[in-house]
Every structure is written in C-alpha cells, then in structure tokens.
Amino acid sequence: MTDAPSIIEINHLDVFAGKRKLLNDISVKIPRGTITVIMGPSGCGKTTLLRSLNRLTDVSGLKVSGEIRFRNENILNLRGYGISAMRQRMGLLSQRPYPLPLSIFENVAYAVRLKGTTRKSDVRDQVEHYLKLACLWDEIKDRLHHSPNTLSIGQQQRLCLARGLAVDPEVILADEPTSALDPISTQAIEQSFMQLKDQYTIILVSHILRQARRIADYVVFMYLGEMIESGDAQTFFSNPQNEMTKKYLEGVFY
Amino acid sequence: MIFSTLVIVGALGTILYTIIAKGLPYLNWDMVSSLPQGGYYFGKEGGVLNAIVGSLYLALGATALALLISVPVALYMNVFMRRRRRMVEAFRFFLDVLWGIPSIVYGAFGFTLMIAFQIRTSLQAGIIAVGLFIAPIMIRAMDEVLQTVPNGIREAAYSMGCTKTETAFRFFMRKAAPGIVTAVLLSFGRAIGDAAVVLMTTGFTDFIPTSLDQPVATLPLAIFFQLGSPVPEVQGRAYASALILTIIILIISLGARFFSRMYYKHH
Numbered sequence: 001m002t003d004a005p006s007i008i009e010i011n012h013l014d015v016f017a018g019k020r021k022l023l024n025d026i027s028v029k030i031p032r033g034t035i036t037v038i039m040g041p042s043g044c045g046k047t048t049l050l051r052s053l054n055r056l057t058d059v060s061g062l063k064v065s066g067e068i069r070f071r072n073e074n075i076l077n078l079r080g081y082g083i084s085a086m087r088q089r090m091g092l093l094s095q096r097p098y099p100l101p102l103s104i105f106e107n108v109a110y111a112v113r114l115k116g117t118t119r120k121s122d123v124r125d126q127v128e129h130y131l132k133l134a135c136l137w138d139e140i141k142d143r144l145h146h147s148p149n150t151l152s153i154g155q156q157q158r159l160c161l162a163r164g165l166a167v168d169p170e171v172i173l174a175d176e177p178t179s180a181l182d183p184i185s186t187q188a189i190e191q192s193f194m195q196l197k198d199q200y201t202i203i204l205v206s207h208i209l210r211q212a213r214r215i216a217d218y219v220v221f222m223y224l225g226e227m228i229e230s231g232d233a234q235t236f237f238s239n240p241q242n243e244m245t246k247k248y249l250e251g252v253f254y
Numbered sequence: 255m256i257f258s259t260l261v262i263v264g265a266l267g268t269i270l271y272t273i274i275a276k277g278l279p280y281l282n283w284d285m286v287s288s289l290p291q292g293g294y295y296f297g298k299e300g301g302v303l304n305a306i307v308g309s310l311y312l313a314l315g316a317t318a319l320a321l322l323i324s325v326p327v328a329l330y331m332n333v334f335m336r337r338r339r340r341m342v343e344a345f346r347f348f349l350d351v352l353w354g355i356p357s358i359v360y361g362a363f364g365f366t367l368m369i370a371f372q373i374r375t376s377l378q379a380g381i382i383a384v385g386l387f388i389a390p391i392m393i394r395a396m397d398e399v400l401q402t403v404p405n406g407i408r409e410a411a412y413s414m415g416c417t418k419t420e421t422a423f424r425f426f427m428r429k430a431a432p433g434i435v436t437a438v439l440l441s442f443g444r445a446i447g448d449a450a451v452v453l454m455t456t457g458f459t460d461f462i463p464t465s466l467d468q469p470v471a472t473l474p475l476a477i478f479f480q481l482g483s484p485v486p487e488v489q490g491r492a493y494a495s496a497l498i499l500t501i502i503i504l505i506i507s508l509g510a511r512f513f514s515r516m517y518y519k520h521h
Contacts, residue, residue: 056409061337081417088415098406101428110424111414160410167414 007032007171007201008053013066015048015057022048022062024225034217035193035202037233039209041248045225046205050173053203054090055083070171088115091164093174097156099148100163104140107148107159111166126166133196134162135188154185161192165200172196174204178211190215209249213237221245273500277493285494290460295480297487302495305476307462309499312380312472313446319385320392320441325427325434328396332403333422346397352390360387361454368455375457378466383455384445392441399433400426432513439510443503449474473499 006029015023108127131137136158178186216233229242285301294300364383411421457469480492
C-alpha cells in the first residue's frame with residue numbers, strides 16, 4: 001500500500017502563529033487513493049497540518065513555510081485565483097457541519113455549478129448523484145427545498161460531504177468529521193469514506209484510535225507539532241517503530 | 255435606578271402625551287391628504303402632504319444611497335480586510351466617531367459642498383447629505399451582524415473554491431440578510447426624523463417635487479415652521495405633524511424589531 005504513488009508531498013513544513021511554532025519540520029508523502037489518518041492527542045497540530053493543505057491557514061493568519069507539492073506545484077506559492085482553483089481540488093469536511101444559507105438542494109447545486117455545469121437537468125442529476133454518494137438521498141429526497149437547518153447534525157454533515165464531493169475534488173480533507181455525531185451517523189460517514197476511497201484520496205484527522213483502526217490505510221502520528229511516525233496502517237498498528245507511538249497505542253500516554 | 259427609569263419613561267410618556275393631546279384634535283384627513291393652500295400658515299385650508307411625501311422621498315432616496323455605500327464597505331471590512339484586524343478596528347472607531355458627529359455639522363458640510371458645486375437647495379442635495387449622514391450608522395449596524403456570521407461558512411465557501419467576492423455577496427449577505435434589513439430600517443428612521451441636515455440642504459416648498467433639483471419639504475421642518483407661528487390653529491397643526499412623523503417612525507421601528515426577532519428565531 002505504501003508504494004502507491006503519492007498525491008501530496010509535504011517537505012519541511014513549518015507553521016507559525018506569530019512567534020509560536022505550531023508545526024515543526026513536517027515531511028510526509030500522502031499516498032493516492034487511500035484513507036490516510038492523521039492521529040495524535042489534542043493540540044498536537046493535526047488540524048493545523050490538514051488546514052495548511054488547502055491553505056485555510058491563510059484565513060486564520062498563520063505563517064507557513066516549506067513545501068507542499070500537489071499536482072506538480074508548490075501550493076504555498078499560489079496566488080489569487082490559483083488558490084481558489086486548488087481549493088476546489090481539495091474538499092473540506094469540517095468538525096461541525098456548516099451548511100450554506102441556501103436550501104438543501106441549492107447547497108449541492110451551488111457546488112455543481114461552481115465547476116461549470118449549468119444545464120438545469122444536468123445539475124439536478126448531479127445533485128442526486130452526489131447526495132446518493134453521501135448516503136443521504138433516501139432520507140431527504142422529499143424535502144430538497146427545505147432549509148438544511150431542519151436536518152439533524154449527522155444529516156447536515158453528510159450534506160456537507162455531498163457538497164464537498166460535488167465540486168469534484170481529488171482529495172477530501174476531513175477534520176474530525178464525526179466528533180459531533182452519534183454512532184449511526186458516524187457509521188454512515190465512515191461507510192461513505194470506504195466507498196469513496198477508490199475515486200478520491202481521503203485525509204482524515206481523528207483522535208479516535210478505534211476509528212483509525214477501522215478505516216485507515218496509512219497513518220501519520222503526530223505529537224506536539226512534530227511528526228513522530230508515519231506508515232502503512234497494518235505495520236503501524238501491529239509493529240510501531242517509535243516508543244511514543246507504542247505508548248499511545250497502548251493507551252498509557254497521558 | 256428606579257428613579258432614573260421613571261424619569262426616562264416619564265419623559266417619553268410626557269412627549270407622547272403632549273403630541274397626542276395637542277395634535278390629535280387637529281389631525282384630520284385634510285392634514286394628510288392635501289397640500290398647504292394659500293394662507294395655510296395663517297390657519298386656513300390645507301395639509302402637510304407636501305412634507306409627508308417629501309420626507310418619504312428624501313428618506314427613501316437617502317436610504318438607497320446609503321445602502322449602495324454601506325453594503326460594499328461592511329462586506330469589505332468583514333471578508334476582505336479580515337486579517338488586518340487593527341485596521342478594521344481603527345475603521346470601526348472612525349465610523350463610531352462619524353456616528354457621533356451632530357447632524358447640523360453634516361448639514362453645514364453638505365451646504366459647503368453645494369456652494370462648491372453650485373447646487374441649489376434641492377431634493378438631490380438633501381439625499382446626498384442625509385445619505386452621508388446615515389451611512390456610518392448603516393455600515394456599523396451591518397458590520398455588527400456580519401461579525402456574527404460563523405467562520406465555518408467562510409471556510410466552507412473557500413474550500414469549495416469560491417472567491418472572496420462570491421463568499422461575501424452570496425453567503426455573507428444571505429446569512430446576515432434579516433440583520434441587514436434591520437440596519438436599513440434603523441437608518442431610514444434616522445433619515446426621516448432628522449431636521450438639521452435638511453434645514454441646510456433641502457429648502458422648503460408647498461409642493462411635492464417632481465424632479466430631483468427642486469426643493470422639497472420635510473416633516474421635521476414643517477413642524478419647526480408651524481410651531482413658530484403665533485396662530486394657535488397652526489401650532490396645533492405642528493403637533494399633528496409631529497404625531498404623523500411619530501407614527502411613521504413607530505411603524506418603521508416596529509418593522510425593524512419584527513425583522514430582528516425573525517432573525518434571532520432562525521439562529
């Protein structure tokens with residue numbers, strides 16, 4: 001699995017908030033077509049690492065240096081429209097769902113139109129397609145034009161997944177997408193991920209060890225802003241190389 | 255505390271009582287439906303339709319102008335300048351100062367501009383001056399609402415590949431729409447009730463203006479002029495005009511409250 005070609009290459013990535021260093025010299029290759037789980041205790045920089053991948057670090061005013069190679073470009077050098085185009089190639093699923101202030105249908109349709117589809121019937125077909133992909137269609141097909149606020153949090157999260165898929169990204173960045181969800185919605189999201197990993201590369205931040213064991217193909221383990229260990233999930237869980245990783249997996253970490 | 259509350263409630267009550275007691279007997283259909291006839295200001299036939307319509311024209315025009323200025327500024331502050339926190343804070347302070355400037359100063363400023371550009375007292379001069387006067391109020395009111403739009407919306411939009419402009423106009427506007435309506439109504443209330451700016455810029459007339467470069471009458475000035483009359487009949491009508499203005503403002507602020515309540519219900 002690890003010899004799958006990499007889709008994102010991170011080289012010597014440093015992230016600063018003012019003078020404080022959040023991430024220290026991260027270098028890792030994310031393999032294409034897998035579920036990569038970034039693991040580690042709270043505050044270790046998992047989310048920061050994920051957000052630097054589509055430059056949401058800009059929004060929070062963090063300073064990033066190093067190199068992140070995606071589609072033969074260092075995305076840290078992108079400017080203006082290049083950033084928007086790059087972000088379209090990397091969908092984000094945040095910790096809590098933030099539906100746009102539009103109807104359920106329009107949430108997905110807006111994303112569909114963003115990538116250039118304009119014919120009404122095409123848009124409708126695609127909305128249906130992506131809602132099915134996110135395992136949501138059957139539950140909401142009768143109330144497509146209601147506000148997303150009428151949905152449960154779990155359904156909203158799946159709506160956000162459908163919206164993220166609809167711009168047709170190559171990578172899905174997921175930031176603890178199930179931490180606010182009940183077990184059933186969590187299962188639905190995980191199931192979608194398993195189905196989606198053939199077409200997309202999924203990078204998931206999680207502090208739930210069991211979730212990582214369930215779905216990870218590749219694991220990146222972080223602690224206090226540094227990458228401790230990364231590797232194939234099977235080897236990582238059965239035969240961790242680093243002392244700290246061993247302790248974390250045994251749960252004697254804290 | 256109770257005393258202070260009583261003072262303020264008492265003041266409000268007394269004002270309303272005075273207007274109603276003195277104005278209501280003179281308030282009739284003629285007052286709101288006809289223009290001042292010859293000798294109106296000596297107690298003869300007529301009404302203040304010129305001032306009612308004039309005030310509405312002026313307030314609508316000024317609100318529209320202020321809206322054109324305020325929406326882009328408020329969005330710019332909250333979407334584009336977001337990372338320059340200090341600049342935004344400085345700008346907010348600056349707007350708050352503008353808010354605090356007495357309206358007569360705006361009037362004088364407008365008057366100076368009119369002289370510079372050789373414009374006579376007119377509806378358009380009034381719209382521009384009052385528009386500038388209420389713009390800071392409108393911007394700050396919108397700004398307060400836009401600040402409450404959750405960051406997640408911004409990030410979700412960016413992650414889809416939306417530009418800042420799309421994010422601002424599509425999603426921030428929509429998310430904050432009810433609050434923006436409230437801001438507009440609030441500013442409209444200020445525009446229609448202000449006397450000092452219009453005193454210097456709009457002139458006064460007994461007719462309803464048919465074009466932008468004609469003078470226009472407004473309710474606050476109508477009240478002012480009628481109240482200065484020695485004829486009791488005319489003074490009474492001043493109170494009736496005040497009652498009309500109060501009712502218009504009451505409707506506007508009730509509307510504002512209604513919308514803001516709707517807004518908080520949804521969030």
